[in-house]
Amino acid sequence: MSGxxxxxxxxxxxxxxxxxxAATLGFEFVAADVDGGTIEVAFTATDDFTNPVGNVLGAxxxxxxxDTVGPALLATLEPDQFxxxxxxxxxxxxxxxxxxxxxxxxxxxxxxxxxxxxxxxxDGGGQxxxxxxxxxxxxxxxxxxxxV
Amino acid sequence: MSGxxxxxxxxxxxxxxxxxxAATLGFEFVAADVDGGTIEVAFTATDDFTNPVGNVLGAxxxxxxxDTVGPALLATLEPDQFxxxxxxxxxxxxxxxxxxxxxxxxxxxxxxxxxxxxxxxxDGGGQxxxxxxxxxxxxxxxxxxxxV
Numbered sequence: 001m002s003g004x005x006x007x008x009x010x011x012x013x014x015x016x017x018x019x020x021x022a023a024t025l026g027f028e029f030v031a032a033d034v035d036g037g038t039i040e041v042a043f044t045a046t047d048d049f050t051n052p053v054g055n056v057l058g059a060x061x062x063x064x065x066x067d068t069v070g071p072a073l074l075a076t077l078e079p080d081q082f083x084x085x086x087x088x089x090x091x092x093x094x095x096x097x098x099x100x101x102x103x104x105x106x107x108x109x110x111x112x113x114x115x116x117x118x119x120x121x122x123d124g125g126g127q128x129x130x131x132x133x134x135x136x137x138x139x140x141x142x143x144x145x146x147x148v
Numbered sequence: 149m150s151g152x153x154x155x156x157x158x159x160x161x162x163x164x165x166x167x168x169x170a171a172t173l174g175f176e177f178v179a180a181d182v183d184g185g186t187i188e189v190a191f192t193a194t195d196d197f198t199n200p201v202g203n204v205l206g207a208x209x210x211x212x213x214x215d216t217v218g219p220a221l222l223a224t225l226e227p228d229q230f231x232x233x234x235x236x237x238x239x240x241x242x243x244x245x246x247x248x249x250x251x252x253x254x255x256x257x258x259x260x261x262x263x264x265x266x267x268x269x270x271d272g273g274g275q276x277x278x279x280x281x282x283x284x285x286x287x288x289x290x291x292x293x294x295x296v
Contacts, residue, residue: 013174019205020196020197020199021205023196048169049168050167050169051168051169052155052159052291052294053169055293055295056169057167057211058214058233059214059215063210067207070206082201086208087239088238089152089236091236092233094296095293095296144286145201145203148241148243
């Protein structure tokens with residue numbers, strides 16, 4: 001993975017700033033298997049993400065899973081490619097307290113420029129707190145600003 | 149609506165603090181029709197929510213829609229009730245730039261303690277940028293800390 005470049009790997013390697021949204025979510029890159037299409041990342045859920053009873057609002061749980069499926073695909077792309085997420089679904093399995101959460105994402109299948117993705121999010125005790133699936137499209141990096 | 153109390157309406161009326169997660173998303177209550185099960189809210193997407201090309205990351209678009217469907221149901225509940233979102237899906241229709249976004253949510257159908265919800269998010273020009281559906285469960289407020 002060390003020789004790879006492009007918007008994702010440049011951020012991981014410190015050659016480009018971490019995207020603002022990723023920083024807001026406390027995103028950390030942990031590891032990736034590009035050939036296998038899998039990635040492990042982590043997030044830090046702060047009190048800024050909590051609902052009135054102190055649990056992490058599902059909004060932010062979903063946001064972290066979105067920022068797991070995206071990198072799973074991004075890590076496999078060429079330097080001049082980017083991705084556009086078309087649809088994204090989350091199932092919320094358990095309550096989530098603030099702290100460090102681990103996201104594991106996977107490219108389930110890719111056919112042409114369409115990719116089917118999945119991810120799960122686990123708490124500090126290793127329990128799966130939420131899962132997600134997504135459908136994304138591989139696009140030219142030059143088209144990223146006009147894509148969803 | 150002025151006579152209603154409970155976790156949602158207390159926040160709207162300033163009797164309780166705005167939830168931390170809602171504040172992070174720049175949430176504002178605009179209007180609700182409790183009998184019709186509809187709500188209008190707004191969010192402020194800042195640069196902290198952006199991807200490398202300056203668009204609002206879908207993670208935060210989804211988060212805003214989550215915080216639209218939830219309030220649509222919460223606004224209709226009794227003071228001792230709360231809600232737990234079981235699953236949530238977003239479709240991303242158009243790129244989103246930072247700025248004020250308007251969320252419109254609706255309780256599509258409720259049967260017992262299960263509610264089917266939907267929402268859309270529009271940009272400053274009135275264009276729909278994303279839509280969402282969700283399935284939620286009405287729970288006792290006392291059970292909120294152990295619910296998803």
